[in-house]
Amino acid sequence: MTDGMFSEVLKTFLVKYGKEWDGREKHKIVGKTPLEEAAIIVEDYGLPCAKHEFVNEVYSMFSDHLCKVKALPGANRLIKHLSCHGVPMALASNSHRATIESKISYQHGWKESFSVIVGSDEVRTGKPSPDIFLEAAKRLNMEPSSSLVIEDSVYVIGSYSLEFLFALLLKDKDSYVRIGVVAGKAAGMEVVAVPSLPKQTHRYIAADEVINSLLDLRPEKWGLPPFQDWIEGTLPSEPWYIGGPVVKGLGRGSKVLGIPTANLSTEGYSDVLSEHPSGVYFGWAGLSTRGVYKMVMSIGWNPYFDNAEKTIEPWLLHEFDEDFYDEELHLVIVGYIRPEANFPSLETLIAKIHEDRKVAERALDLPLYSKYRDDPYLKITSSKGQ
Numbered sequence: 001m002t003d004g005m006f007s008e009v010l011k012t013f014l015v016k017y018g019k020e021w022d023g024r025e026k027h028k029i030v031g032k033t034p035l036e037e038a039a040i041i042v043e044d045y046g047l048p049c050a051k052h053e054f055v056n057e058v059y060s061m062f063s064d065h066l067c068k069v070k071a072l073p074g075a076n077r078l079i080k081h082l083s084c085h086g087v088p089m090a091l092a093s094n095s096h097r098a099t100i101e102s103k104i105s106y107q108h109g110w111k112e113s114f115s116v117i118v119g120s121d122e123v124r125t126g127k128p129s130p131d132i133f134l135e136a137a138k139r140l141n142m143e144p145s146s147s148l149v150i151e152d153s154v155y156v157i158g159s160y161s162l163e164f165l166f167a168l169l170l171k172d173k174d175s176y177v178r179i180g181v182v183a184g185k186a187a188g189m190e191v192v193a194v195p196s197l198p199k200q201t202h203r204y205i206a207a208d209e210v211i212n213s214l215l216d217l218r219p220e221k222w223g224l225p226p227f228q229d230w231i232e233g234t235l236p237s238e239p240w241y242i243g244g245p246v247v248k249g250l251g252r253g254s255k256v257l258g259i260p261t262a263n264l265s266t267e268g269y270s271d272v273l274s275e276h277p278s279g280v281y282f283g284w285a286g287l288s289t290r291g292v293y294k295m296v297m298s299i300g301w302n303p304y305f306d307n308a309e310k311t312i313e314p315w316l317l318h319e320f321d322e323d324f325y326d327e328e329l330h331l332v333i334v335g336y337i338r339p340e341a342n343f344p345s346l347e348t349l350i351a352k353i354h355e356d357r358k359v360a361e362r363a364l365d366l367p368l369y370s371k372y373r374d375d376p377y378l379k380i381t382s383s384k385g386q
Contacts (some may be wrong), residue, residue, distance in 0.1 A: 009061045019045045024062040034096060059099060071107055073277050074214030085225040090116035090136040094126040116140050119261050128179045130187035147189045148222050149184035181207045212339030213277030234363045235336040242269055242312060243330035257350055261313040262329055273299065280337040282360035285316050286378030288328040291316045296360035297329060303342035304349050317361060332375045
């Protein structure tokens with residue numbers, strides 16, 4: 001997740017030349033190698049430096065920030081799973097080999113998991129050419145047709161994407177995901193796309209499958225060992241926390257769906273939400289004047305209603321006699337149920353939400369999850385009357 005970080009580095013770099021990075025070159029550098037990117041930016045901004053100087057300085061600045069980079073949700077889980085099952089993995093990117101190795105050096109266990117690394121400086125042409133993927137397959141001594149690419153590139157530069165070739169896995173968002181999809185298909189491989197931007201599914205039509213996040217990958221569909229960590233329709237996670245006053249939502253929970261949600265503002269939680277893909281989660285909810293309750297919630301854009309903004313919509317699994325707007329609400333999220341999805345009708349959406357409720361209620365009775373009912377974060381001291 002280094003897209004924003006790289007943009008910040010570019011802003012800093014251009015300031016010393018009296019220039020301002022506004023992202024207007026993004027469409028020109030999609031799928032380009034670092035030197036090609038540099039040539040475009042140097043020319044468009046009229047910079048008094050050679051492209052090699054640009055690359056050396058900018059990527060040096062960028063490298064200083066790599067220790068702060070976090071893996072995509074589900075990436076560490078997937079790499080560990082495949083590595084434990086002896087699945088050969090290669091890492092292939094439009095970045096140079098040295099840059100790739102620098103990036104993954106901050107991700108525990110990644111370097112040891114990949115038996116092959118291929119950078120754009122080791123092949124004739126970078127993506128969308130298939131050269132990088134074909135070279136990776138060659139070094140793995142595998143046929144391209146027996147290979148799988150997982151691609152999550154986005155319309156930014158210099159960032160980590162996650163591509164994987166039977167299991168070819170990396171993380172280097174260096175273009176629209178379609179660049180990697182095109183490259184993978186041109187190499188004769190199967191491709192799973194993992195969009196890193198919301199509402200961009202239409203860009204991935206060439207992929208064999210599009211999934212919301214790596215949490216939703218089912219390896220067995222591609223001849224790989226299945227995950228064994230799902231429990232009664234839920235994927236356990238380390239607990240994470242969100243809290244704040246209950247705010248008015250979009251007015252459709254009770255009125256349209258018959259499902260009263262206690263919405264929270266996303267303000268101040270951009271970092272937390274970036275670490276967790278949109279989808280349906282569950283856990284425990286604490287209200288300052290009422291107690292602790294089971295909870296299931298959606299985070300995302302609610303495709304059926306096509307939200308303009310990302311929302312946090314918890315449903316406290318209890319019948320309340322009144323609204324509690326502005327009351328302090330704390331959530332301890334302990335697991336994942338499914339990705340958010342669109343539905344052909346309101347009735348099917350409502351049915352699915354009630355199914356989510358049943359899954360959450362049943363799971364929260366398990367010791368694995370029930371223990372978090374006593375998390376101190378849920379014990380809120382009311383400030384009323386003070």
